[in-house]
Amino acid sequence: MLLRFLTALLFLAAYCSPPSTRANDYDVVIYSATPAGIAAAVSAAECGDRVLLVEPTSRIGGLTTNGLSHPDFRTFEAITGAYLDFTRRVQQHYDEEYGPDSPQARAALRGTEAEPKVNLLVFEQMLACHSNISVETNSVLTGVDVEGSGNERHIASATFVPTDQRAEGTKKVEAAIFIDASYEGDLLAMAGVPFRVGREARSEYDESLAPKMADDQVQGYNFRLIVTRNPENRVLPVKPAGYHREDFIDVLDLFAEGKLESVFCDRKGGIFKAHLPELPNGKHDVNDVSRGAVRLSMPSINDGWPEGDAAVRNEIFGQHLRHSVGLLYFLQNDEAVPEALREEAREWGWCRDEFPENGHLPVQLYVREGRRMVGQHVYTQQDTVWAEDDARAKLHTDAIAIGDYAHNCHGTGHEGPLIGGKHTGEFYQSTAPYQVPYGVLVPKQCDNLLVPVACSSSHVGFCALRLEPIWMSLGQAAGYAAHVAREKNLAVQEVEPEAVQQICHARGGATIYVSDVPPSHPDFAAVQWWGTRGGLHGLNPKGEVRGEYIVGQYYEAYLNHEAELDKPLSEDARQRWLALAEKLRLDADSLKDAATRGDFIRMAYAQADQSKQ
Template structure:
């Protein structure tokens, strides 16, 4: 209400129409990254307009991607941790602390789509400085020199000091004239071993993330999609043999779709493409027109993916040619009656894994998420504004042979330690735009992007973006000149980590001190590179593990002479008085005293 009233007052004095909004920060795209940016910008004191081109906020987090991608719970901080804790609290309040639903939600990271949507809506509604506009697709960007002045939609214009492109596609950055890349770079471009020999226009494949159930009380039959043709799916019969594909819904292999386990609360399943599977939901090559496509082109690609993804499941469940041992168990499955009720129980968004990628001040590449020399930790970024724990992951960029059969190309899965992301990956080149930040289609190579394209990481990047946007809006500085140390201090106060630390979580009394010291380089060199690169902790289930080994501070551990010497040198480099540090006995004692002396 406050922002609406302000816009009406401004209209009276500036000649703007009621559909012309004036604000501090305007965010286009209410993806998880866009939502997190809106929350942190508002909490930093900025008035925010959040514009979403569809009717539903939350991107894939509310459109079927419920088994969120991360490896260890210790990597979840900031906005995503706040979100997941609220999801868990919802299940506790609704079903009881000892309920199966609370157990199934896996600390709130496995929320039902409708619950994820509810929580994100509540988080946004709790901030009076945020105004949301839905169903407004970007039409035009008004720019003078390196400054965006306004962005225009049908019936709506937003004038702001700072803009954020929160879209999966990078639509705002493209219309603003910011450099970007679509496709894969060649191996020699950035020296990436996982890149192809030569660059090309290939994109990581898309598919839907369906929400399904085998609970008869909440099951809706899977209907044939528009344009369904039985003959398109007959080739799948050749793969329904013992030892090849043994079931339609399963995990992790010998199935048509991954029904990811354990189940979500209320016996629902997040369905996804089977990595390296014989029959795939993902459709490499069929998405190439998406990044640059207009609404009609994207709708055609959406419909093609829907026709194939849903049609394949409909065929397997209903066609008489499917062997009984495959079909009978599959008939127990269907869509969830209480999910996506506005769109016939189908996700309203396609899983756009990759589209445009900005070419900004820092291009994040493969080497940025790999081990530092001889170290358990990844490459150090002292200007880090977010971190992640996953790895370079690509479901394929090409396909040889027919859609059903053949083999995906360009598939990669690169195990790495938890990694940092520098501020420069969010920022365009200064010569191109000085008041735009990009947390989702951020600056990276194809291979580098494959380590960044996870919803928890995007929320951390969005959180950093929102605070940076607020700093720039308040000071009048360009986004390139936002003081990163000040931004980092805001992030730590907001419980967002810039470095993975296994044993000092947000809320710990020394969280900020440890993040400051570690991001300065103090925690590198404590443990050697493991024999197995990207070594993870003990497996919990699926892709989820205990804390990453070699990444604990061990605050109570005695400070050995070698570490003390190295830490004293770092303290001097940081301008921290060392007189009170020489007699500290433990790692925690040293970090606490150094932090107090530095007063960062």
């Protein structure tokens, strides 16, 4: 165990050495302090790079600090790397603030369920740990200088302008590597990198979930409101600007017809989905009710957002605000609303101690889908299918992250009236845990840009990637890839995925789902390496994979995804593993007498590690 630990330290020292004197203003410039952007900044800084992280709004953390406190993942075993570090820090905060056995610490659910203000505090602390990270908020990207053309493009500098008139003026910065961590893909677009907005036709990538014909529809947005029933912390909504009661009156017919049962619900039957489990201190993350009779998401007005200017986005933002806030205000105050419904609605309100600078409302809209880069690897529905006769999803030996959620789309269009109509383009399809290859981060045409959020994918593929835990893992990988590219003087297209994998594994980041070998396990890196090479595929046939239900959308570990290191090595597995060892140019003869799976993997990993030195 000590030898493996020292080997990991030596590896990190080799790849993450202190920087030499460099001419650029920064080594890495990251646009948008989303969780992916923060993970990229921390990862690059860990390797000694000088990082500038620029956020266009007043608040870092993206949706994780703007209301999305009920994160999308299925099992805790899928939480690794940067996101695991974040959740551990969150849990530590609640343990220290209230006590490890307190209701707040238990409600934090291993640090995954937290109040927005706590998520913000933890992100700030993570960034503050690195003196080589500079953070600028309220600074908008206005221009990108590109050298070359066609497939030989290189970003020389980016220009940012403060939104706060009291701040300094225009700032032009140079860097070796740029990372676009924005939800919209604004930097990649300004750099002239090809992208898509909308849905591909079913035939383009052979995706059953895609529409028959291509269109420009993007998945619906909505606010992730934070509410409470605690009278001491509750603030009732005020009438939003532009409010018209006539916009909401039809909702009463839906209650009368029994199509709606309540104002708030935890799953279905209501308008405002107050997620379970409850957040610490009696708060709830409110979301759109999938396939509900009334929706908070409004996909029909979102299509202009990805490529829209500030005025267009502000108008869409305002429409969402009037709809979400106005609907609750109507149900709480309008005399036409039955008294029982009004009483139920008035039990809920915004949290007095959240977003106090913005009327207790988030400053960001939940932009589920913006531009999507067309890069080296376009991630599609085919990337998440089951491998042949296997419990596992398709193998990607160039994976740099994992996901375990589903293809999930709240709808891309709407038929009929806003209240009483129906979303179209909605789908929810589960699969086994899936891998994400390095190529989704990498453009074809620009040699110093990485894109972890508006990454290369089809609309359907993006619906499996568009989740903050996955984006944070992609951001972490982007930070390491940026360092390797800069340190080795490589184009991002020339970075070997295995180099990124090795740093990720050494830092506890997974590239394949293994339910019984967590990042804290001494064999984590070895198992991740072997599994990503293909060694864990073919051990179990396809069948039921979902574990036992826990709470909300969370489950026990996926079935048949264990490494079982103490299990004797069967003859069938031995022959397949020896063949793989030969393919990897290892000394297969020295491995043939391994007694257990763990013995074989450790011996093979030691050989591979020695060959790199």
